[in-house]
Amino acid sequence: MMALTAEARPGVKITRINSLFEETLRLNASDLHLASAMPPMVRVKGQIRPLKDHAPYTSAEIETLMDQVLTDRYREVLQKRRSVDFAVSIDKVGRFRVAAYYQRGSLSVVFRLLASGIPTFASLGLPESLARLPYIRDGLVLVTGVTGSGKSTTLATVIHEINANLAQNIITIEDPIEYLHYNNKSIINQRELFSDVPSFSEALRDALRADPDVILVGEMRDLDTMRTAIMAAETGHLVFSTLHSRDCVSTINRLVGAFPAGEQSQIRQQLASTLRAVISQRLLPTVSNTGRLPGVEIMFSTPGISNLIRQGKDDMIYSAIETGCNEGMMTLEQSLVKLVKDGKITTETAIAAAKNTNLMKRRLSAGGEEEAECLPPPKKQWFNR
Numbered sequence: 001m002m003a004l005t006a007e008a009r010p011g012v013k014i015t016r017i018n019s020l021f022e023e024t025l026r027l028n029a030s031d032l033h034l035a036s037a038m039p040p041m042v043r044v045k046g047q048i049r050p051l052k053d054h055a056p057y058t059s060a061e062i063e064t065l066m067d068q069v070l071t072d073r074y075r076e077v078l079q080k081r082r083s084v085d086f087a088v089s090i091d092k093v094g095r096f097r098v099a100a101y102y103q104r105g106s107l108s109v110v111f112r113l114l115a116s117g118i119p120t121f122a123s124l125g126l127p128e129s130l131a132r133l134p135y136i137r138d139g140l141v142l143v144t145g146v147t148g149s150g151k152s153t154t155l156a157t158v159i160h161e162i163n164a165n166l167a168q169n170i171i172t173i174e175d176p177i178e179y180l181h182y183n184n185k186s187i188i189n190q191r192e193l194f195s196d197v198p199s200f201s202e203a204l205r206d207a208l209r210a211d212p213d214v215i216l217v218g219e220m221r222d223l224d225t226m227r228t229a230i231m232a233a234e235t236g237h238l239v240f241s242t243l244h245s246r247d248c249v250s251t252i253n254r255l256v257g258a259f260p261a262g263e264q265s266q267i268r269q270q271l272a273s274t275l276r277a278v279i280s281q282r283l284l285p286t287v288s289n290t291g292r293l294p295g296v297e298i299m300f301s302t303p304g305i306s307n308l309i310r311q312g313k314d315d316m317i318y319s320a321i322e323t324g325c326n327e328g329m330m331t332l333e334q335s336l337v338k339l340v341k342d343g344k345i346t347t348e349t350a351i352a353a354a355k356n357t358n359l360m361k362r363r364l365s366a367g368g369e370e371e372a373e374c375l376p377p378p379k380k381q382w383f384n385r
Contacts, residue, residue, distance in 0.1 A: 036106035059106035087176040129328025134161040139276035140233040168213035217241040233274040248299040272310035
């Protein structure tokens with residue numbers, strides 16, 4: 001392999017995709033972006049910057065780089081749909097999630113470096129109350145947030161814990177498969193969109209015939225998938241999935257709003273009985289600017305919150321989360337205050353990330369004193385009702 005320093009001379013382009021991956025790893029970057037008429041761009045500590053001393057690529061050169069990782073099947077999908085998502089493993093480098101798409105007739109690609117191995121809740125900086133997720137008996141659990149907020153990593157950790165500690169039949173449906181799991185105490189089958197299955201909804205219906213205990217649906221993208229996932233949760237399965245929504249209340253609103261008006265009352269009844277938890281997260285730069293930590297909002301569907309969902313009193317759910325810290329819940333603002341008090345993020349970062357900046361400023365100026373100390377989680381397992 002040619003040395004990177006030789007390939008990255010001013011005016012010279014890296015022509016081997018593996019060399020670009022190695023450079024991404026060397027810079028401790030989370031993402032590599034390729035776009036026409038631009039040099040390779042990398043995201044380091046949350047900021048995008050160009051690869052130093054590298055000339056811009058043409059669209060044809062990006063297509064040549066992609067030919068080094070595309071299989072025939074993914075090339076076919078890219079040409080037909082004009083976009084494709086998949087994952088690729090590179091020896092001695094790591095595993096990357098790939099999102100390739102055409103814009104203004106030119107190919108653009110984003111490679112995200114996936115963590116080696118599957119992290120623990122503690123290493124991710126997630127609250128201890130989330131450690132109960134693998135032990136929920138049935139129902140629907142949603143992890144939400146914007147793209148790149150760590151949803152897939154959180155769910156991979158949950159599935160890993162189930163696999164390591166419980167004897168279950170686990171089926172995952174992913175686009176693409178990001179983290180590789182291997183049979184442990186559980187049986188685990190991972191199915192990838194376009195490679196193994198044509199769609200989330202069809203794969204979910206197939207999964208229900210395969211005697212599953214736990215089903216992971218990578219994303220609830222359409223009404224059919226949402227409907228089938230809720231039905232699976234109703235029939236005694238534990239279903240995990242993700243949504244692109246900013247907080248717990250908007251997640252419920254988005255789910256209900258996705259259905260026709262005539263069905264929304266019934267969907268509220270179903271969610272009230274099946275929804276077990278919503279975790280909304282976003283990644284924030286640390287004080288040292290050496291990495292990112294999650295700010296989280298956690299809602300467990302207690303009997304009180306279930307009643308609010310059933311009655312459509314969504315405006316009261318935030319208050320129920322805020323006062324439910326003894327049940328392991330927290331609002332995003334409570335999470336941000338704790339991160340500031342612990343010296344993990346700056347005040348400026350917390351204010352910028354908050355949904356209500358004025359509330360955030362008041363709580364930070366009060367030193368977080370109004371935040372009540374939480375008791376240990378209750379012994380009564382209402383979440384396994």
